[in-house]
Amino acid sequence: MTGAGRLSTAARAIVAGDRRALARAITAIENGDSAAEPVLRSLYPRTRGIPVVGFTGPLGVGKSSLINALVGLLRDRGRTVGIVAVDPSSPFSGGSVLGDRIRLDRPADDTGIYFRSMASRGAAGGVAAATLEIARLLDAAGFDFVLVETVGSGQVDVAIREIASTSIVVLVPHLGDEVQTLKAGMFEIADVFCVNKSDLPGADLARKDLADLVSLGRAEGRWAPAIVLTSTVEPMGIDGLWRAVEAHEKFLDDSGERRAGERRRLANEIVGLVRDRVGRDLTARLEADPKLRSLLDRVVARSLDPRAAAEQLLIRGRRAR
Ligand SMILES: Nc1nc2c(ncn2[C@@H]2O[C@H](COP(=O)(O)OP(=O)(O)OP(=O)(O)O)[C@@H](O)[C@H]2O)c(=O)[nH]1
Ligand SMILES: [Mg+2]
Numbered sequence: 637m638t639g640a641g642r643l644s645t646a647a648r649a650i651v652a653g654d655r656r657a658l659a660r661a662i663t664a665i666e667n668g669d670s671a672a673e674p675v676l677r678s679l680y681p682r683t684r685g686i687p688v689v690g691f692t693g694p695l696g697v698g699k700s701s702l703i704n705a706l707v708g709l710l711r712d713r714g715r716t717v718g719i720v721a722v723d724p725s726s727p728f729s730g731g732s733v734l735g736d737r738i739r740l741d742r743p744a745d746d747t748g749i750y751f752r753s754m755a756s757r758g759a760a761g762g763v764a765a766a767t768l769e770i771a772r773l774l775d776a777a778g779f780d781f782v783l784v785e786t787v788g789s790g791q792v793d794v795a796i797r798e799i800a801s802t803s804i805v806v807l808v809p810h811l812g813d814e815v816q817t818l819k820a821g822m823f824e825i826a827d828v829f830c831v832n833k834s835d836l837p838g839a840d841l842a843r844k845d846l847a848d849l850v851s852l853g854r855a856e857g858r859w860a861p862a863i864v865l866t867s868t869v870e871p872m873g874i875d876g877l878w879r880a881v882e883a884h885e886k887f888l889d890d891s892g893e894r895r896a897g898e899r900r901r902l903a904n905e906i907v908g909l910v911r912d913r914v915g916r917d918l919t920a921r922l923e924a925d926p927k928l929r930s931l932l933d934r935v936v937a938r939s940l941d942p943r944a945a946a947e948q949l950l951i952r953g954r955r956a957r
Contacts, residue, residue, distance in 0.1 A: 647678045679776035688782045690800030698832040700738040701868035716748040718774030721785045764795040804828045809838030827884045834865040
């Protein structure tokens with residue numbers, strides 16, 4: 637039976653479109669609050685694996701402006717969108733500043749949109765894990781797409797691969813040296829290169845440079861990153877950007893990559909959850925459990941090295957099972 641009977645009250649409310657219940661569950665995830673667990677568990681079978689589109693790239697290139705433009709396009713087509721803006725760089729500021737900078741030019745009462753900026757503090761397993769879980773809630777809540785904005789201190793955020801089905805690396809004309817430093821990482825990440833601010837000079841040159849780089853990495857049967865020129869001020873190229881996303885999503889289905897990618901991401905997620913849990917338990921026990929404390933004492937006293945201590949812990953763990 638997959639009926640609503642097995643859902644908790646909170647989970648049922650989320651499925652029914654209750655935005656306050658959704659907001660409460662997201663806050664729980666954000667704070668590493670265990671109240672999120674039963675909700676996530678009971679909703680998991682209801683998730684469909686909707687497209688999650690990630691936007692990453694250097695500061696100020698127009699990620700938020702592009703998201704705003706795409707939300708407009710999708711809403712005009714009657715599609716619903718959840719948006720998550722992640723600010724992994726503010727563990728000390730105590731709040732998400734970045735996300736607040738997305739201004740959505742939509743009516744405040746548009747229930748086809750749910751926007752949330754996420755502070756990264758407290759989330760168990762890190763920002764990527766929390767974002768993944770939030771995207772899943774939005775999936776269960778019935779949204780058609782999730783758009784995620786991340787930035788990692790001016791770098792392309794590698795973790796986006798663990799979250800997004802399609803990753804867009806946003807650049808601007810005349811990135812110059814920045815393209816060189818980003819190059820290595822961004823080619824592993826980008827399904828789509830978006831040269832935004834193409835109202836400024838140099839966009840065609842940037843497209844050509846990227847096309848040269850893309851052709852170097854081209855391989856039979858693999859997705860070759862699309863290159864799209866956009867401007868959010870003109871505006872220009874926004875529909876082309878979404879077409880590139882759709883083309884990549886179609887490739888994922890046709891090639892079997894969606895399945896393979898999901899399997900890889902879920903394996904990583906499970907391993908990450910186990911690692912976190914085991915790590916936390918062990919950290920606590922190393923001081924609290926007398927046997928383990930004496931093991932640590934020996935390492936501190938140089939009579940045992942850290943690797944040998946780890947080996948002993950693993951052997952002990954195996955015996956306990
Ligand atoms: N000329 C031009 N300016 C743009 C364009 N898109 C965005 N901008 C401007 O660029 C600035 C940064 O835009 P955002 O959308 O906040 O960029 P972002 O990448 O989200 O910025 P962070 O989240 O701070 O990294 C704003 O002043 C925008 O008005 C564009 O297509 N052309
Ligand atoms: Mg932004």
